[in-house]
Amino acid sequence: MEVQDKLPAEKLVVFQPSGRRGRFAVGTPLLDAARSLGVYIESVCGGRAMCARCQIEVAEGQFDKHGITSSNDHLSPMGEAERRWKVPGARRMSCQARITGDLVVDVPTEFAVNRQVVRKRAEVRRIALDTATRLVRVELPAAEMERPIGDADRLIEAIEAQAGYRGLVLDVTLLGSVQAVVSGGSLTAAVHEDADRPVIVALWPGERTSVFGLAFDIGSTTIAGHLVDLATGRAVASAGTANPQIRFGEDLMSRVSYVMMHPEGCAALTTAVRGAIATLVTRLAGQAGIAATDILEAVFVGNPVMHHLFLGIDPSALGQAPFALAVSGALRLNARDLGLGLHPGARVYMPPCIAGHVGADAAAVALAEGPQHHDEVTLVIDVGTNAEILLGNRARVLAASSPTGPAFEGAQISSGQRAAPGAIERVRIDPLTFEPRIKVLGVDLWSDEAGFEEAVAATGVTGICGSGIIEAVAEMFLVGIVAADGTIVEVASDRMRASGRVFDFVLWRGEIEIAVTQTDIRAIQLAKGALYAGARLLMDHLGVSEVGRIKLAGAFGSYIDPKYAMVLGMIPDCALDRVSSIGNAAGTGARMALLNRGHRAEMEALVRRVEKIETALEPRFQEHFVSAMALPNAIDPFPHLAAAVVLPVASSAPRERRGGRRRG
């Protein structure tokens, strides 16, 4: 490490795209500098050069206005660890690269947060602004000695008179500061209107033009939050993180089991999720250059287990029939009672849960997608460990959940992993040679394109995620490697891996071998059968044999190819152009509830009228489930799919039924 005497001891470092900057001692690792500025760079290994996730790019030649003309000497030379990880091009591992001069650093967005997190982006959507919290400018008349009412009471009178409120009250947390704020005579109050009475929840001397709100989607795998300017409705920052509850159990039911087995389990899971949220709040506020105490409102959605654990409620009852929710109605709470570190007067809105396995996230999805506003029958599916399914139109809306299990999230799959860099997410198989091609998360090239090897070197090919396994199985079915009953058939390919009469199909041979096994296919059949059976049950209840539109929600729904989902028989037959991915609709619904009080009322009214179908109570669900395990399935014809895709000739009903019977 060379340090030139003439340079100042501390070096200027600017991180893009946030623009955050600071001066750091020569020798400071870039990762430490980023953290001290609140710039988030992912690091799984904690700076021990063991994950290569913390890569950044040095932006050269961007720095002249700061007086730097050469950029050769701003970082320590590349060392052994970085060479070992084959960090590509202009990139460096920020835990290894140490500051030796002034520089500008680009934090690549795909590394700024874990890829699985980025999927929960704030969808662009127009939401009419009618926030529950409003700013009111107040000019306070001078105090009258003859009328010795308190400053708080005088303030309430003035706001009532000037802004037309009645029955206004002051949040208790403001009692200590009200006198200092009113002393100037001119002030801004934040009035929260979504309560029995309007409540002054925050006060500032002089003028204040913006306050902020949070919309959070607490997923079992990923927690994503958006920070929204309540004055404009604009999302000013978004961030996500893995749900730290994962260490207590990968899927919902294992977390419920953890709680049931450990006396302090519920508290531990609640602390974990609230801690992650508090960290995200700090990061969001940092991104936007505001304080966490500038945040006055928050909306949280999540499935029932996430919803309960966030609130500190033991979810054990959700683990077994009758799957009783502790609370289902919408909740209006003080953020301080949840210890979230927001403004002391901040309020929290939790949308209602629909049923034992259909949570506030499904309510938010329903709000965002509004099936009740259309004549056309819409099927909305949010795939997770439990698929939440909504079906309906203007006349009726039905909801159910299906126990798909975690196979779609990559669990229970031999080479399965969560959607993260290195995971196979796309698969194509040549119908003649049976040679597979893959695409990996974080790399834009297919595996048969030039440069793929180099591009994938940073992460390696580490496993197969949910969308990857769906495409793999569907492609295997389309080219005849998998029969309609799910059996892997031996074909002429060196990709076949035999174990007696049971075969696996190898997708990738690299540092590790990644294959689709017969057991993997059985797991996918169970998951997709459950999903289809749930949707089909709702169709039965609604009395329709086909749906007009299918919307796939959630992280998984965003990445899934509708064609392959239909080839597998995960979703009912539908014109492919009527199947769409709606992204993080739960997050969108949360933002709608944050920005518009009317949407809260709409959601609550909708949830009351939704007909809840408990799949566990319906004998037909089991029947559908068994039949739906075949490929595409043995219940329904797929005319729309057959028009778009050449389905294998052998995928006839008798054969599928045989497959179904085998397992039944």
Place this chain on the structure above:
Amino acid sequence: MEVQDKLPAEKLVVFQPSGRRGRFAVGTPLLDAARSLGVYIESVCGGRAMCARCQIEVAEGQFDKHGITSSNDHLSPMGEAERRWKVPGARRMSCQARITGDLVVDVPTEFAVNRQVVRKRAEVRRIALDTATRLVRVELPAAEMERPIGDADRLIEAIEAQAGYRGLVLDVTLLGSVQAVVSGGSLTAAVHEDADRPVIVALWPGERTSVFGLAFDIGSTTIAGHLVDLATGRAVASAGTANPQIRFGEDLMSRVSYVMMHPEGCAALTTAVRGAIATLVTRLAGQAGIAATDILEAVFVGNPVMHHLFLGIDPSALGQAPFALAVSGALRLNARDLGLGLHPGARVYMPPCIAGHVGADAAAVALAEGPQHHDEVTLVIDVGTNAEILLGNRARVLAASSPTGPAFEGAQISSGQRAAPGAIERVRIDPLTFEPRIKVLGVDLWSDEAGFEEAVAATGVTGICGSGIIEAVAEMFLVGIVAADGTIVEVASDRMRASGRVFDFVLWRGEIEIAVTQTDIRAIQLAKGALYAGARLLMDHLGVSEVGRIKLAGAFGSYIDPKYAMVLGMIPDCALDRVSSIGNAAGTGARMALLNRGHRAEMEALVRRVEKIETALEPRFQEHFVSAMALPNAIDPFPHLAAAVVLPVASSAPRERRGGRRRG
């Protein structure tokens, strides 16, 4: 210390009157045993044999049913410290006496709490029960799988249906426990009705018949609390303690100054008062054998400075004109926001403050005394550092405060002290010999009665408290030692102590000499002049020249002799049998507000209609003040007093006016 081999190693000790009992190792000091059982014995020195306050009595011959026939060997022999303090009769210092055998101990009530505290007793009074928090027994119908609403929602539906509530909500703190409680189907809910909507604040499985409430009077000197069974209205425990804020300043204004001078001063005083309250709550709960979390409601009253500091509000604005309250209206709060350690769902009610120096305590006094219910004009005076004065009848009620200063509390008096054991509280002077007789707090004998010396030995005669100084000055006036203008006149007595032409009068010669000095009399003249001027100002505003009834509230009001107060000219002339002491009326009002929601509304309506008179704004107050410094005073005749007492001939108006001019 003799320990007999045959006795068990641990000895049974029963404390009376509480009946608490426990087994303790031989050698345990009685004070430690008492503390471990929650039996309160005062100890100023903390068990170092330096205060002699921790005296108890051994109750002999009471213990036969426990199998003890002899009581000679149950305590260690009296030691040096106890002999030095001359502990009387059957008493022992509990920090010195160590347990050597089973015994019954009487804790004398005058030592159970500081005497100044005992004065704030719960007055016996019938209050109609209409509590804000009610217990509701609920039988919950079984959950319907077809209607998957949450257990909390189902509970709310059942209580609404069975108890006739509408818009019922569940306190957020119950979300975590609701499922466990409802699982049994039969439960008891506490519903708090004094909110915008009825709120379920507590839940218990099965039947529950009692919950508790607190009524607290936070005085500048003394904090007194009563624990009340909300089902019966009965006070089940009472306790008091010195306000620990005293260490930041003896009187209100010095505490306000402390806050103004110290950045963290407000927080320190808030922490101090809340800590004392939390300790009292623990003691009250211990006395009643309940948990602090069995307490669901609390009412706190106090003067504006105490009120603000309790709420964490900086009282600086109350220290100077315009004496602006931060908040004057009644407050309904969650106890958890104040950190009081009650039930998590407990609610707090703070009555309104009337004006800058007329607090929630005065509102409570007004509620308790109800001058607005009578045709007769009633004057209610609560004497403290600021006297709070109410005057009125059915037609009008007026309120003001008078800056009496702390002289009546024994401050600013050369030998002054707070009302505590050892303080002179009664004085009589022989009109012929000028020989004074005194009575001391904690001793029933007059100083000229046999046995006084022995009785007073435990505490000594340590100073003179407020009621003592009033009697001393009034008696000195009546016998001619003090002229109408307040000058001490030389009389033929060895009690005169001269310093040039200025005289003191010695009341007591013991270990220390206790005298009334000329400066003391000036301080009393200022205090009583202010008090009288305030009352007189309200009489002017009401347009009356005399009052039908005078009620003296508060600790001081309880101990003051109305005759001497009138001789001094502290209170207007009135038939002596129409002057009464009403004890801790603020505490009574607090209990009324605790037990009856209607009383809250009544108090709030009354406070709104009370006409607030700001003495500092009234030129006539200054005039009255100057004239009222003479004895009795130079404003009004005292015909009622003159009929009861032989007033000195020389107490003519000109002489009094001269006294007034001297100080003006």
